[in-house]
Structure formats: C-alpha cells, structure tokens
Amino acid sequence: xxxxxxxGKMLTTLLWSVLxxxxxxxxxxxxxxxxxxxVELFGKPNLSPTFLNKIHWKNFTKPFIDGIxxxxxxxxxxxxxSNALLVTTLALMATYALSRFKLPGSESIxxxxxxxxxxxxxxxxxxxxxxxxxxxKFGDFTLFDTRIGLILLYCxxxxxFAIWLLKGIIDGIPKELDEAMIVDGANIxxxxxxxxxxxxxxxxxxxxxxxxxxxxxxxxxxxxxxxVYARTIPTGLSEFVTTTGTNWGTMAxxxxxxxxxxxxxxxxxxxxxxxxxxxxxVKG
Amino acid sequence: MFSNxxxxxxxxxxxxxxxxxxxxxxxxxxxxxxxxxxxPLAVDPSMQFEGFGFNYRRLIFDEVFLAxxxxxIKFSVVTLxxxxxxxxxxxxxxxxxxxLKSFFRGVHTLPLVIAPIVVGSIFxxxxxxxxxxxxxxxxxxxGYTLNYGLNADQAFxxxxxxxxxxxxxxxxxxxxxxxxxxxxxxxxxxxIDGANNFQIFxxxxxxxxxxxxxxVIFIRLMDSLKIVDEVWMLTGGGPGYATRxxxxxxxxxxxxxxxxxxxxxxxxLYLYITIVxxxxxxxxxxxxxxxxx
Numbered sequence: 001x002x003x004x005x006x007x008g009k010m011l012t013t014l015l016w017s018v019l020x021x022x023x024x025x026x027x028x029x030x031x032x033x034x035x036x037x038x039v040e041l042f043g044k045p046n047l048s049p050t051f052l053n054k055i056h057w058k059n060f061t062k063p064f065i066d067g068i069x070x071x072x073x074x075x076x077x078x079x080x081x082s083n084a085l086l087v088t089t090l091a092l093m094a095t096y097a098l099s100r101f102k103l104p105g106s107e108s109i110x111x112x113x114x115x116x117x118x119x120x121x122x123x124x125x126x127x128x129x130x131x132x133x134x135x136x137k138f139g140d141f142t143l144f145d146t147r148i149g150l151i152l153l154y155c156x157x158x159x160x161f162a163i164w165l166l167k168g169i170i171d172g173i174p175k176e177l178d179e180a181m182i183v184d185g186a187n188i189x190x191x192x193x194x195x196x197x198x199x200x201x202x203x204x205x206x207x208x209x210x211x212x213x214x215x216x217x218x219x220x221x222x223x224x225x226x227x228v229y230a231r232t233i234p235t236g237l238s239e240f241v242t243t244t245g246t247n248w249g250t251m252a253x254x255x256x257x258x259x260x261x262x263x264x265x266x267x268x269x270x271x272x273x274x275x276x277x278x279x280x281x282v283k284g
Numbered sequence: 285m286f287s288n289x290x291x292x293x294x295x296x297x298x299x300x301x302x303x304x305x306x307x308x309x310x311x312x313x314x315x316x317x318x319x320x321x322x323x324p325l326a327v328d329p330s331m332q333f334e335g336f337g338f339n340y341r342r343l344i345f346d347e348v349f350l351a352x353x354x355x356x357i358k359f360s361v362v363t364l365x366x367x368x369x370x371x372x373x374x375x376x377x378x379x380x381x382x383x384l385k386s387f388f389r390g391v392h393t394l395p396l397v398i399a400p401i402v403v404g405s406i407f408x409x410x411x412x413x414x415x416x417x418x419x420x421x422x423x424x425x426x427g428y429t430l431n432y433g434l435n436a437d438q439a440f441x442x443x444x445x446x447x448x449x450x451x452x453x454x455x456x457x458x459x460x461x462x463x464x465x466x467x468x469x470x471x472x473x474x475x476i477d478g479a480n481n482f483q484i485f486x487x488x489x490x491x492x493x494x495x496x497x498x499x500v501i502f503i504r505l506m507d508s509l510k511i512v513d514e515v516w517m518l519t520g521g522g523p524g525y526a527t528r529x530x531x532x533x534x535x536x537x538x539x540x541x542x543x544x545x546x547x548x549x550x551x552x553l554y555l556y557i558t559i560v561x562x563x564x565x566x567x568x569x570x571x572x573x574x575x576x577x
Contacts, residue, residue, distance in 0.1 A: 008380070009380070009382045009383075012377045012380065012382045013382045013383055013384070015374075015377065016377070016382070016384075016385075016388040017388075019374070019388070019392065020388055020391045020392070022449070023391055023392065023394060023395060023449070024391060024394075025410075026406045026407060026409075026410040026449075027394075027406060029406075029409060029410050029416070029417060030405070030406050030409050030410070033409050033415070041415060044420060045415070045416070045417040045420050047417060090298050090299050090302070091299070093295040093296070093298065093299070094295065094296050094298075094299040096295055097291075097292040097293070097295035097296040098296070100292070101289050101291070101292030102289070103289055103292050103293065103296070109296070109300070112303070113299070113303060116303055116307045118506055118558075118559075118562075119307075119311075119555060119558075120509060120510035120530075120531060120554060120555065120558055121510065121512075121531075122510060122512050122530070122531030122532075122534050122535065122551070122554070123314070123534070123551035123552070123554050123555045124310050124311075124314070124551070125534065125535065125538065125539075125551075126314060126317070126534075126538045126544060126547050126548055126551060127310035127311070127313040127314035127317065127548070127551075128306075128310050129538075130313065130317070130544070131309065131310060131313060135313075152302060152305075152306060153306050155302045155303075155306065156302070156303060156306045156307045159299055159302070159303065163299075188291055188295075213397060216399070217398075217399030217400065217401075217402075218399075219399065219400065219401040219513045220512050220513055220531075224535075224539065234399055234401045234402070234513075237401055237402065237405055237517075238401060238516065238517060240405075241408075241516075241517060241520060248409060248415055251405060251409070252405075252409055255402050255405040255406065255409075258399065258402055259398055259399075259402055262397035262398050262399070263394075263397075265397065266390070266393060266394060266397050267390070269397075270390065270393050273393065273396055273397070273457070
C-alpha cells in the first residue's frame with residue numbers, strides 16, 4: 001500500500017512537471033526572442049538562455065523610447081487605472097445600495113448587470129463604433145478615440161463582476177454596525193469612510209486589481225474605438241501582424257512589457273481569481 | 285433601516301446610467317441598424333429601408349456566415365471536451381499532496397492573467413515557420429511539417445491547442461474549488477459499503493459536482509463562442525476561411541467591406557445564437573440535475 005502511494009505521488013509530480021514545462025516553454029521562448037538581434041534569430045532555433053550573457057536592448061528602446069509605444073503604454077496605464085478606480089467606487093456604492101436597501105426590482109437589476117458581461121464584444125463593435133463616432137457628440141467632442149470613452153466602456157464589463165465580488169463581502173458586514181452609526185448621527189459618507197471601506201478593504205483591493213487587469217488586457221473594442229490618440233498596448237501589439245517582414249524581437253519585447261502587470265498581480269490575486277472569473281458562483 | 289429608498293437609488297444610479305448608455309443603447313442601436321441596407325462605401329451611402337427582414341433573409345442564405353457559426357460551435361465543443369477532461373484530472377490530482385504543489389499551482393494560474401492578444405503573440409512566436417522552435421522540433425523528431433499558414437486543419441487545431449493552454453487552468457481551479465467544498469460523509473459511507481474508487485467517482489463525485497460543472501461549462505462555452513483576439517493574432521482568420529470564427533467574420537464584414545446593415549443583423553443573430561445555446565444547455569443540465577436528486 002505504501003509503495004503504491006509513493007508511486008502515485010511520483011506520477012502526479014511527473015505529470016505536473018511536464019505541464020509546467022508546457023506552460024512555461026512558449027513564454028521562455030518569447031523572452032529569448034525579445035533579447036536577441038534579428039541575425040541571432042535566423043536559422044535553427046537556439047534554446048540556450050543567451051540573455052544571461054547579452055541582451056539586445058534595442059528591441060525595448062526602439063518601440064518604447066524612440067517609437068510610438070511609449071504613448072500606448074501611457075494610454076494603457078491611464079485607462080486601466082482610471083477604470084479600476086471608477087469601477088471600484090461605483091461598485092461599492094451600487095453594492096451597498098443592493099445590500100442595505102429593499103429596492104423594488106433590485107434582483108432584476110443585479111441579473112441585468114450580469115448579462116452585460118456575457119454578451120460577445122464582437123456583436124457590439126459596430127454599434128459602439130457608430131455611437132462613439134457620430135451619435136455621442138458634445139459640440140466637436142466625440143467619444144471616439146478618447147481615453148474617457150474606453151474608461152466608461154470598460155465599466156460595462158468590469159462592474160458586473162465587481163458587484164458580485166463586493167456583494168458577498170458587504171453582505172457579511174453586520175447591519176447592526178450601520179444602524180449604531182446612524183443612531184449616533186452619522187451620514188452615508190461617514191458610514192462609507194469609517195465602516196464599509198476599512199472592513200471591506202481586502203475585497204476592494206482585489207476588485208480594483210482585477211478591474212485593472214481586465215481593462216489592461218482588453219483588445220477588440222480598444223482597437224475598433226481608437227485610431228491614433230487613445231491606442232493601448234494590446235492594439236499596438238496587433239499592429240505587428242499586418243506589417244510585412246515582422247520584427248520578431250520588437251514584437252516579443254512589446255508582448256513581454258504588456259505582460260508585466262499580469263505577472264505583478266498574479267500572486268496578489270491568485271486566491272481570488274476563480275471567484276472573479278465565475279462571478280462568485282464558485283468560491284476559490 | 286434607512287427611512288426611505290432615495291439614498292439607495294442615488295447610490296445605484298451612476299451604475300445604472302453607465303450600463304444603460306454603454307450596454308443597452310448599443311443593443312437597441314444595432315437592432316435598429318439591422319433593419320436597413322447601409323453601406324457607406326456604396327453608390328448610395330445612406331441608410332435605406334427595404335423591409336424588416338431584408339438583412340436577415342440574406343443571412344439565411346449566406347453560406348460563409350453560417351459556416352462561421354458552425355465553426356465557432358465546433359471549436360467551442362472540442363475545446364470544452366479537452367479542457368474539461370484535463371481540468372478534472374488535474375483538479376483531482378491537486379486534492380492529494382505532492383512535492384512542490386503550490387509552485388506547480390502558481391505556474392498553472394499564470395496563463396489566466398495573460399491577455400488573449402499576448403497569448404496569441406506568444407504562440408505566434410513559438411509556432412511560426414522560420415522562427416518558432418515547434419515546427420523545427422516536430423520536423424526533426426517526428427518528420428511532421430507544421431505550417432498552419434497553408435494547412436487549414438493545422439490552423440484550426442493550433443487554435444484549439446492555444447485555447448487549451450490558455451483556459452485549462454480556469455477549469456482546473458474552478459473544479460478544485462468545487463471538489464474541496466464537497467461534504468465528506470457520502471465518501472465515508474461509500475467506503476464502509478465497500479465501493480471502489482471508480483464507483484465512488486462515478487456515483488458520488490460526479491453527481492455532487494453537477495452544479496459546479498454547469499457553471500464551468502456555461503462560462504467556458506460563453507467565452508469560447510466569443511473568441512477573437514488570439515485567433516486574429518495567430519492566423520488572422522485564415523488560411524482561407526479555416527479559422528474565421530463568427531466574431532472575426534463580423535469584423536471583416538463591418539470594417540473591411542463596410543456592410544453596416546448586414547453586419548448589424550449578423551451581430552444580432554450571433555448574440556441570439558449564443559444566448560440560445562447557453563440557455564438550452566443550462567436548462568437541460570438543470571433538469572437532469574433535478575431528476576437525479
């Protein structure tokens with residue numbers, strides 16, 4: 001029995017080792033490509049870690065210092081950060097309303113916010129493109145190709161799961177605490193500042209990190225709703241496909257840079273990512 | 285506890301307004317445009333009304349569009365089959381303890397947070413002819429030529445493999461969360477009754493996991509029916525029509541040919557089919573789950 005168990009353990013470890021290699025190998029190759037000159041990439045693929053000796057920094061400096069990609073990077077940072085802040089604020093307010101008030105129809109409102117997340121973005125490309133460029137107009141200002149347009153749009157995809165995540169947490173804060181504060185004469189802002197935000201802080205952090213990540217990663221709508229000024233890093237990445245004679249090194253470098261937030265946040269949100277992706281239907 | 289609901293509605297209103305403007309208005313707008321013949325690049329670039337069903341009648345005989353829907357469904361089912369199978373095995377294996385478990389699990393989570401477009405780039409760099417190591421390795425060790433730029437089947441299966449690489453972790457982690465939350469009593473009584481591991485798995489684990497399985501299948505189908513980014517990066521929908529999924533087809537019709545009216549009708553049908561498939565699946569699985577209780 002003991003030998004059989006040991007054998008099982010070895011087999012599982014072996015399976016997971018193979019899996020880890022399969023997961024990491026393509027990413028490792030991308031790192032290799034991003035640190036090599038076009039000449040070094042020519043011919044048979046060399047899998048040895050040459051970046052330990054020599055890094056071809058031009059792959060990074062060319063797009064991000066000399067090129068347009070620094071603008072894309074700034075746009076991405078602004079859009080994702082503002083969206084995360086906006087989504088967290090709005091979701092906190094909405095969740096508190098759904099949790100503490102007996103609003104008629106609040107169940108349907110809750111369900112309706114969910115359906116917004118389910119819809120395929122490709123079906124909304126055209127109407128959003130037309131609305132942004134011709135209908136949503138304030139004088140000369142249109143939402144098309146602006147950061148504010150993207151920031152507002154991403155709320156549609158981020159609010160539903162933010163509300164899901166926060167609802168469980170705010171429902172868990174006893175109502176008696178609110179009531180005690182109201183008796184003491186506190187208004188709604190005091191309740192938020194002194195009670196809800198401190199107690200829900202971990203949930204708020206996870207919500208804003210995941211919102212940031214989704215906004216940072218979104219590609220399809222960003223590429224159809226921007227043309228010059230508000231382009232984000234993912235749309236810049238797709239520009240490599242159409243150009244003839246792709247510079248693989250630069251492309252790998254841009255892809256690597258756009259992966260950085262994901263890598264930074266991975267260990268912070270790892271525990272919550274399942275709950276985030278399944279709208280809390282399955283707890284991680 | 286508050287004397288009136290005004291504060292509640294006030295707190296909720298910004299969310300509702302944004303979702304109305306950015307979610308509901310576009311839906312009704314695309315429904316509206318779908319009733320018109322509208323191509324800004326045509327001789328007459330204005331919107332023309334030709335009867336309510338004009339675009340929809342055209343779509344029913346549009347073989348390329350119908351083929352793209354069939355392709356999307358096929359792709360979703362194939363990837364779901366592999367991801368569910370692999371994910372279940374991995375989730376079960378994570379229940380036992382083995383060396384370096386948390387490290388393996390952490391690495392397994394990594395693909396989940398990478399942007400789809402970056403996954404497309406990673407696979408492009410990894411598999412493209414003349415640069416990627418995969419075609420070389422396959423050629424050297426198995427004598428197999430991988431060139432998905434020319435071979436339609438290879439292109440389709442390359443996308444399937446990429447999707448499995450990207451989303452199996454999601455299935456694994458969700459099923460693991462479900463498995464760890466299962467009550468232990470049924471297992472103990474089954475063991476006392478002398479059931480073997482296989483019987484326990486079929487008659488206890490699977491039925492108890494039905495609610496979690498529904499969630500996983502539901503979300504995975506929804507997501508793989510909307511796939512665009514990775515495919516666009518890796519194959520651009522080609523070669524020919526081999527990887528032209530519905531989302532990519534709509535994009536090409538709308539932004540390359542500028543068929544606004546027809547594209548809107550496609551969007552509506554696409555939305556409708558996505559909802560119907562998931563609703564059908566959901567009701568079938570929920571009623572089956574009830575019968576077994």
